[in-house]
Amino acid sequence: MLELKNISKTYGQTKALKSIxxxxxxxKTMVLLGQSGCGKSTLIRIMNGLIQxxxxxxxxxxDVQITPKNALELRHKMGYVIQEGGLFPHLTAYQxxxxxxxxxxxxxxxxxxxxTKLTQLTQFPPEGLNRFPSxxxxxxxxxxxxxxxxxxxxxxxxxDEPLGALDPMIRSGLQADLKHIFxxxxxxxxxxxxxxxxxxxxxxxxxxxxxxQIVQQGSLTELVHxxxxxxxxxxxxxxxxxxxx
Ligand SMILES: Nc1ncnc2c1ncn2[C@@H]1O[C@H](COP(=O)(O)OP(=O)(O)O)[C@@H](O)[C@H]1O
Ligand SMILES: [Mg+2]
Numbered sequence: 001m002l003e004l005k006n007i008s009k010t011y012g013q014t015k016a017l018k019s020i021x022x023x024x025x026x027x028k029t030m031v032l033l034g035q036s037g038c039g040k041s042t043l044i045r046i047m048n049g050l051i052q053x054x055x056x057x058x059x060x061x062x063d064v065q066i067t068p069k070n071a072l073e074l075r076h077k078m079g080y081v082i083q084e085g086g087l088f089p090h091l092t093a094y095q096x097x098x099x100x101x102x103x104x105x106x107x108x109x110x111x112x113x114x115x116t117k118l119t120q121l122t123q124f125p126p127e128g129l130n131r132f133p134s135x136x137x138x139x140x141x142x143x144x145x146x147x148x149x150x151x152x153x154x155x156x157x158x159x160d161e162p163l164g165a166l167d168p169m170i171r172s173g174l175q176a177d178l179k180h181i182f183x184x185x186x187x188x189x190x191x192x193x194x195x196x197x198x199x200x201x202x203x204x205x206x207x208x209x210x211x212x213q214i215v216q217q218g219s220l221t222e223l224v225h226x227x228x229x230x231x232x233x234x235x236x237x238x239x240x241x242x243x244x245x
Contacts (some may be wrong), residue, residue, distance in 0.1 A: 001026040029189040031203035039212040079149030083160040087133040094129040119149040159191040167192040
């Protein structure tokens, strides 16, 4: 689905990404895991062509190289939820979800049917569709962001810390819902998190990043039992609950 080759990204003195090579297979959920500042958001933005890698790096989406020229069109096939949710505050939930479909000339009837399907899938209360983002709970806003990303039925779904701002109970409920949604849709998903249990719960594969480089790629079991580097174990242990129950 996605093939990243030799991806580096430099911002002034900061090397946000250093020679990343990564293959994202179709139909799987891949998690980008790592501490704040390790380059997760930069990598996901390079995947959908929002920013460009340094010279020499290439990204192929379904065997087509992403360039500044075709990025806009290719992005219609990639749903994207940005880290802060990114809903337009002056548009209702319905308007946020349907914005791109309107732009692309879908009929009102087709849009209505798609929104109904998505509210069922994400278990969003239909009466909330006419509310503005400020009139929705944090969890409901995340469902709207997800519906907006899914509106054009994309082949690939890119989610940047979609649950980051939620309190723990809401978060664990939404994790279960997300997993169910991924399984139902069978789409290719790339999801960013800094939470190892979330990564293990949602991901078919985990890519652990540190300082712009891949430290290890594999299942949670592989990271726990066959760490490639002492950092892997440190990262896992740092997130173990200090409370013994
Ligand atoms: N537009 C930018 N300009 C300058 N530095 C940036 C920019 N975006 C990200 N960075 C830097 O690149 C590094 C990686 O950032 P980011 O990809 O946002 O990390 P993460 O999402 O893992 O927290 C950080 O050091 C960050 O400060
Ligand atoms: Mg980020």
